[in-house]
Amino acid sequence: MIEHGLDRHVWHKSSHSSGQGSCVEVAEGERVLVRDTRNRPLGHVEYTAGAWSDFLRGVKSGAS
Template identity: 75%
Template sequence: MEKWHKSSHSSGEGSCVEVAEGPLVLVRDTQNRPLGHLDYNPDAWTAFLHGVKNRAS
């Protein structure tokens, strides 16, 4: 069973993303859990986070 946690990149305004890390990184919207999740391999997830950080700066 996956262990989900709130992403440190989520806003405090109710727009939350949960992440479960393991062989795949699973990502879901906390307000729409029944819709499922997206899965990334760890390298793709790292690249995504770097892209987000670079756009924010």
């Protein structure tokens, strides 16, 4: 888990992030936050927990 500065969210790298620096970090909770590790200062996108679950289910099933 990665925690940065005063950021109250606990971030972790996606299990599908490549080992070449192209990583996505996720902070899960009531809202799910997603950010690019190369551009943390640009902020994050936010999803409801239900929308994030639907997204993951689609990715795992191969839906496009």
